[in-house]
Amino acid sequence: MLNKNQLVKDVMLNLNEFPVVKSNCLLKEALDKMNNSNLGILCIINSNQTLKGILTDGDLRRKLISEQKPFSAFFSEDAINLAINKPIIIKDNFSLKKAVVCMEKNSIWDLPVINNKNKLVGLLHLHHAIKVLLGL
């Protein structure tokens, strides 16, 4: 049943449930992580757990068209070089409703979640959020 007071942190995927890599990760390693998770997003953090960027399937599609490098060169790129450096994020203590509105407004399916110390603590994925909301 829909709970209007549900918070992002109640619904988000925890750190071990979505792909997270360090900023010196090669694209090939990043793609392996994404494939293993079946998610179209990857979060890149520094050693302080601060979010440095995100990489999505869409970013990759656009890069493949705009930069006509050999695949082997792409695979050797630092994932951070292909990432969005200032992604849209949400705080873990925000309401789920607010997060879903944010997703709708920006036509996105995933929101990296940070805490009050700006550390990455989770990922809000629309499918999981809907499942929770619908009690599935």
Place this chain on the structure above:
Amino acid sequence: MKSKIVVVGSGKVKKINIGKNLPLVFIGGPCAIENKDHTFFMANKINKICKELKINWIFKACYDKDCRSSINSFHGVGKDEGLRILEEVRKEFGIPVTSDFSDTAWAKATGEVCDLVQIPAYLCRQTSILRVAAMTKKPINIKKGQFMSPWNMKNSIRKIEDFGNNKIILTERGTFFGYNMLVNDMKALEIMSEDGYPVCYDATHSIQMPTSMGNISGGQREYIPGLVRAATASGINALFMEVHNNPKNALSDANTVLHLKYLKNVLFQAKTIHKLRLDIFKKFGKDNVK
């Protein structure tokens, strides 16, 4: 990626900074240490030329040539004798010295004498070699393997960094083009520089035709000056060339070393183009073609 400056030399020898927006540095000498007299002769000759042209340089000569084509080729004077000679060159001329090493057991001694430790191209991805090179704590000049793409050198960089050393220079020395032939892709210089480390161009090995003559390598040294001009205009931080006063009778790489009599001319061209390139960037700004 933030560009890094590598400092080569310590103690009584001249400290040389290699990196972005700095003067071009020359790394050169005979391929192999043939004997003490010849090594001193070459160091003295090159030193005079570099002083005259006001070019900072690092003396290079190897004590053990472990990748010769033939078992009958000159292998070198050996680690102990070779490092002793390099140490004397270092003291006599007050310049940094470098040699490669091909065996993990030689790394420590090489690092104790050499200001710059070189990784042979054929060994550029050997983890055990990179580990002991990093452990010397000295700057490392890693030659890009002829079989490697420039972007794949990142794996070797990561290995060295992981072993605790971030004083790295990357050297381009040609890429295999079929059998017994190398070509130069000048894009490699820019691609390798993307990791922020200084990039060097090895002009004399780039014109090598590996083992093209059955039991030795051939070479087309007439192309050295043109490739030096191209690489310097493209953008490098150091230039590497092997030089000999009598190439025909050189004990190693006789078909690729540059005759000493051409060195001043080639270095002058390289220095001039390097400076012009920096001046162009100052005046017109950096490349911004998307």
